[in-house]
Amino acid sequence: xxxxxxxxxxxxxxxxxxxxxxxxxxxxxxxxxxxxxxxxxxxxxxxxxxxxxxxxxxxxxxxxxxxxxxxxxxxxxxxxxxxxxxxxxxxxxxxxxxxxxxxxxxxxxxxxxxxxxxxxxxxxxxxxxxxxxxxxxxxxxxxxxxxxxxxxxxxxxxxxxxxxxxxxxxxxxxxxxxxxxxxxxxxxxxxxxxxxxxxxxxxxxxxxxxxxxxxxxxxxxx
Amino acid sequence: xxxxxxxxxxxxxxxxxxxxxxxxxxxxxxxxxxxxxxxxxxxxxxxxxxxxxxxxxxxxxxxxxxxxxxxxxxxxxxxxxxxxxxxxxxxxxxxxxxxxxxxxxxxxxxxxxxxxxxxxxxxxxxxxxxxxxxxxxxxxxxxxxxxxxxxxxxxxxxxxxxxxxxxxxxxxxxxxxxxxxxxxxxxxxxxxxxxxxxxxxxxxxxxxxxxxxxxxxxxxxxxxxxxxxxxxxxx
Numbered sequence: 001x002x003x004x005x006x007x008x009x010x011x012x013x014x015x016x017x018x019x020x021x022x023x024x025x026x027x028x029x030x031x032x033x034x035x036x037x038x039x040x041x042x043x044x045x046x047x048x049x050x051x052x053x054x055x056x057x058x059x060x061x062x063x064x065x066x067x068x069x070x071x072x073x074x075x076x077x078x079x080x081x082x083x084x085x086x087x088x089x090x091x092x093x094x095x096x097x098x099x100x101x102x103x104x105x106x107x108x109x110x111x112x113x114x115x116x117x118x119x120x121x122x123x124x125x126x127x128x129x130x131x132x133x134x135x136x137x138x139x140x141x142x143x144x145x146x147x148x149x150x151x152x153x154x155x156x157x158x159x160x161x162x163x164x165x166x167x168x169x170x171x172x173x174x175x176x177x178x179x180x181x182x183x184x185x186x187x188x189x190x191x192x193x194x195x196x197x198x199x200x201x202x203x204x205x206x207x208x209x210x211x212x213x214x215x216x217x218x219x220x221x222x
Numbered sequence: 223x224x225x226x227x228x229x230x231x232x233x234x235x236x237x238x239x240x241x242x243x244x245x246x247x248x249x250x251x252x253x254x255x256x257x258x259x260x261x262x263x264x265x266x267x268x269x270x271x272x273x274x275x276x277x278x279x280x281x282x283x284x285x286x287x288x289x290x291x292x293x294x295x296x297x298x299x300x301x302x303x304x305x306x307x308x309x310x311x312x313x314x315x316x317x318x319x320x321x322x323x324x325x326x327x328x329x330x331x332x333x334x335x336x337x338x339x340x341x342x343x344x345x346x347x348x349x350x351x352x353x354x355x356x357x358x359x360x361x362x363x364x365x366x367x368x369x370x371x372x373x374x375x376x377x378x379x380x381x382x383x384x385x386x387x388x389x390x391x392x393x394x395x396x397x398x399x400x401x402x403x404x405x406x407x408x409x410x411x412x413x414x415x416x417x418x419x420x421x422x423x424x425x426x427x428x429x430x431x432x433x434x435x436x437x438x439x440x441x442x443x444x445x446x447x448x449x450x451x452x453x454x455x456x457x
Contacts, residue, residue: 011320011331018322018360079316082284087335088308
């Protein structure tokens with residue numbers, strides 16, 4: 001399973017390196033969202049600073065939708081999904097590989113968005129450990145749930161519009177948890193943030209387990 | 223190139239009795255009876271929409287069998303078709319390739335996915351004439367024939383026990399078609415079984431050692447009539 005996961009993750013990341021969809025489309029989109037928030041809230045700088053964690057994670061969520069749709073679009077062309085089913089790869093390995101590849105792309109995106117937040121919102125960064133752990137756990141949560149719902153929507157004609165409708169409500173706990181954890185880190189009270197990290201860890205674990213067992217049957221139906 | 227010898231069945235490689243496969247509610251296979259022994263080359267012929275592609279996909283374990291008996295390579299497809307999938311090689315209308323990856327990347331990825339040795343992958347690239355400049359060209363920039371060659375390289379790198387070829391000559395030049403025929407013969411010599419559908423009857427009849435016709439989702443065997451080149455190749 002681990003070998004298959006690494007094979008899929010390597011393939012998806014190589015595809016991204018060659019196509020540069022995340023770099024050329026997802027990153028500019030995410031930065032644009034941050035800029036638009038800055039324009040909308042700039043007259044009241046205190047509101048912008050206060051809302052920074054929430055705005056940051058909303059930008060990440062929107063970008064994650066694009067990355068997840070791309071992750072399944074590459075399997076939707078020219079019989080690739082059938083080829084995957086014939087390959088003998090463990091479906092759980094395919095799931096974990098896709099989660100890993102999306103997570104790596106999102107972590108890079110989050111780091112670059114973090115720079116954008118500092119520049120645009122003139123935010124001061126504190127609580128590095130809590131910020132880093134929150135980012136990793138929230139990213140794993142988004143990637144795991146998104147990959148599971150992505151394969152569910154993959155076989156449907158309306159997948160582009162269905163995935164956000166399915167996924168965004170499901171990810172509400174991650175949005176709330178990551179925002180609260182970031183607020184705690186930036187306000188200099190990290191102890192208030194760790195319970196939210198614990199909550200997101202449970203969320204991520206549930207979706208990883210659900211994906212390991214549920215991805216295969218969903219791939220058959222897609 | 224030897225085929226994988228894992229659990230070669232002692233009976234027929236393909237055994238279908240009254241097999242029914244549905245596409246939605248439409249019975250694309252309506253009670254198929256078919257037996258294919260090991261090391262045979264079977265030509266599947268029929269009009270467009272007769273069910274050739276569905277039969278090949280069913281044998282690959284991709285289309286569920288809704289009724290009857292279906293055993294391929296000793297695997298009961300009615301119970302669970304998944305164990306047979308990594309033992310068959312399906313060359314369909316779609317190539318199953320990633321456009322942004324190079325020829326080498328694609329063959330290496332699908333070979334590794336099937337557990338092939340790096341040497342088998344390299345051999346497949348060489349055999350299909352993809353070991354030179356083409357190896358590092360993105361698949362999206364290839365011609366249809368070159369894409370077909372890349373798909374074939376992916377297939378032979380997997381060393382399948384049962385080859386399922388849907389119009390394998392389509393899009394290939396004369397040299398490529400000859401190469402497909404040579405690969406099929408080599409595979410059978412090495413122990414594989416081949417089922418192919420083709421509208422190029424003159425070429426395919428020379429290659430096959432038995433013919434079945436599919437019409438309306440059912441098959442019937444036919445005596446093989448090898449075309450006489452003196453008659454212009456007409457069967």
